[in-house]
Amino acid sequence: xxxxxxxxxxxxxxxxxxxxxxxxxxxxxxxxxxxxxxxxxxxxxxxxxxxxxxxxxxxxxxxxxxxxxxxxxxxxxxxxxxxxxxxxxxxxxxxxxxxxxxxxxxxxxxxxxxxxxxxxxxxxxxxxxxxxxxxxxxxxxxxxxxxxxxxxxxxxxxxxxxxxxxxxxxxxxxxxxxxxxxxxxxxxxxxxxxxxxxxxxxxxxxxxxxxxxxxxxxxxxxxxxxxxxxxxxxxxxxxx
Amino acid sequence: xxxxxxxxxxxxxxxxxxxxxxxxxxxxxxxxxxxxxxxxxxxxxxxxxxxxxxxxxxxxxxxxxxxxxxxxxxxxxxxxxxxxxxxxxxxxxxxxxxxxxxxxxxxxxxxxxxxxxxxxxxxxxxxxxxxxxxxxxxxxxxxxxxxxxxxxxxxxxxxxxxxxxxxxxxxxxxxxxxxxxxxxxxxxxxxxxxxxxxxxxxxxxxxxxxxxxxxxxxxxxxxxxxxxxxxxxxxxxxxxxxxxxxxxxxxxxxxxxxxxxxxxxxxxxxxxxxx
Numbered sequence: 001x002x003x004x005x006x007x008x009x010x011x012x013x014x015x016x017x018x019x020x021x022x023x024x025x026x027x028x029x030x031x032x033x034x035x036x037x038x039x040x041x042x043x044x045x046x047x048x049x050x051x052x053x054x055x056x057x058x059x060x061x062x063x064x065x066x067x068x069x070x071x072x073x074x075x076x077x078x079x080x081x082x083x084x085x086x087x088x089x090x091x092x093x094x095x096x097x098x099x100x101x102x103x104x105x106x107x108x109x110x111x112x113x114x115x116x117x118x119x120x121x122x123x124x125x126x127x128x129x130x131x132x133x134x135x136x137x138x139x140x141x142x143x144x145x146x147x148x149x150x151x152x153x154x155x156x157x158x159x160x161x162x163x164x165x166x167x168x169x170x171x172x173x174x175x176x177x178x179x180x181x182x183x184x185x186x187x188x189x190x191x192x193x194x195x196x197x198x199x200x201x202x203x204x205x206x207x208x209x210x211x212x213x214x215x216x217x218x219x220x221x222x223x224x225x226x227x228x229x230x231x232x233x234x235x236x237x238x239x240x
Numbered sequence: 241x242x243x244x245x246x247x248x249x250x251x252x253x254x255x256x257x258x259x260x261x262x263x264x265x266x267x268x269x270x271x272x273x274x275x276x277x278x279x280x281x282x283x284x285x286x287x288x289x290x291x292x293x294x295x296x297x298x299x300x301x302x303x304x305x306x307x308x309x310x311x312x313x314x315x316x317x318x319x320x321x322x323x324x325x326x327x328x329x330x331x332x333x334x335x336x337x338x339x340x341x342x343x344x345x346x347x348x349x350x351x352x353x354x355x356x357x358x359x360x361x362x363x364x365x366x367x368x369x370x371x372x373x374x375x376x377x378x379x380x381x382x383x384x385x386x387x388x389x390x391x392x393x394x395x396x397x398x399x400x401x402x403x404x405x406x407x408x409x410x411x412x413x414x415x416x417x418x419x420x421x422x423x424x425x426x427x428x429x430x431x432x433x434x435x436x437x438x439x440x441x442x443x444x445x446x447x448x449x450x451x452x453x454x455x456x457x458x459x460x461x462x463x464x465x466x467x468x469x470x471x472x473x474x475x476x477x478x479x480x481x482x483x484x485x486x487x488x489x490x491x492x493x494x495x496x497x498x499x500x501x502x503x504x505x506x507x508x509x510x511x512x513x514x515x
Binding site for chain 2 (some may be wrong): 006007008049084085103120121122123136139141145148149150152181182185186187188189190191192193194198199
């Protein structure tokens with residue numbers, strides 16, 4: 001096994017090491033800890049409009065999010081819109097001209113480098129994870145990989161929390177890799193049609209169902225794909 | 241259209257040279273192999289076409305898997321890519337039976353594709369009936385699914401392994417040395433296509449590209465689920481319908497899938513498959 005195999009396990013350990021009541025604040029703290037940066041925040045967006053903050057670790061990351069809501073510009077906005085990570089390793093440098101209104105204010109607040117990572121699952125686009133460091137400089141390849149994994153985990157945690165599943169339960173499930181199975185995404189598409197909701201909502205419903213029935217997400221998804229379970233059927237049993 | 245075809249042509253030439261060299265001792269094979277050579281060359285050219293900005297990764301890799309079945313006269317072919325999490329994921333499989341076996345391999349953490357990825361070397365001509373000791377659980381499941389032999393070719397660029405091209409056969413047979421070289425050439429071009437021939441191989445960009453590729457697969461699966469439910473099709477038919485529409489309208493598969501999932505394109509407005 002290579003060192004990278006431990007990335008997910010390490011992040012999940014950080015997430016589940018807390019008590020059962022741990023919530024979004026813990027999620028953001030783990031985002032910063034796992035990627036070894038000064039602070040982190042998670043913003044939700046939809047249709048290019050910022051929706052709200054899930055969490056921030058400190059005043060600087062709170063400002064980073066607030067300014068992006070207000071100004072509509074910044075690394076998280078760009079990461080969300082381009083679906084790609086965005087890096088501003090030298091925020092104070094004169095070459096950094098991408099966000100003219102945003103940059104001076106966050107530099108004054110003490111941010112030296114900023115990184116935005118899109119938060120999404122397939123075509124579901126939830127928002128962005130933003131990381132900041134008080135000193136300038138790029139993320140190391142290791143930090144960058146950790147951040148990609150962290151963004152994947154955070155997206156799943158955000159969905160899980162919308163389904164009222166506790167952080168610990170979500171972490172255990174992710175450890176089993178259940179959510180990374182394609183069957184989950186096929187089922188989300190099917191449930192979206194059954195309930196006439198978007199795929200994000202369908203995934204939340206699947207997650208909630210798995211949590212309520214104390215079943216694995218992948219098992220519930222498999223039942224949907226094998227047409228043994230429908231979500232538009234109140235009895236919840238197979239109709240075929 | 242930057243440097244379009246430059247890199248692949250070099251690879252095609254070297255693959256052809258290697259093949260010529262290898263087949264020098266296998267003259268009888270060369271004579272019966274004209275069509276096969278043509279398919280191989282066509283596949284190379286198709287993959288070369290992917291070296292553009294709007295390259296469609298899912299479509300390209302699906303095509304590659306299908307072509308491998310043709311070229312090497314095997315039962316199924318598939319591609320696994322490494323995720324930023326560090327584990328391999330199934331990116332594409334030419335058959336449902338193979339996909340099930342590949343998913344099992346990843347869950348059981350044993351099998352030829354994993355060995356190939358971990359070692360960065362081809363693991364070819366594995367007769368499943370005789371390699372039982374090596375991958376007991378994998379062999380049992382693969383044979384149950386009707387496969388008898390496997391080959392796994394590493395996908396690597398400058399020392400970094402990003403996945404494996406896997407060939408499954410329902411009959412025991414063996415790939416010639418020339419076959420292995422051809423498969424490696426295909427895997428190499430696919431690797432370059434996935435990594436968008438970055439001149440400087442930055443680990444960060446490689447991971448982003450792989451992450452993007454695997455996410456594209458998820459978009460397709462979400463759309464397949466919707467099409468399957470709406471049209472009462474099985475998932476393979478749903479994929480065929482999506483792919484057919486993308487080809488008819490010359491749009492990227494992943495963009496079409498995203499439009500379906502995002503609700504900007506209604507499922508019932510997709511072209512109906514001619515059966």
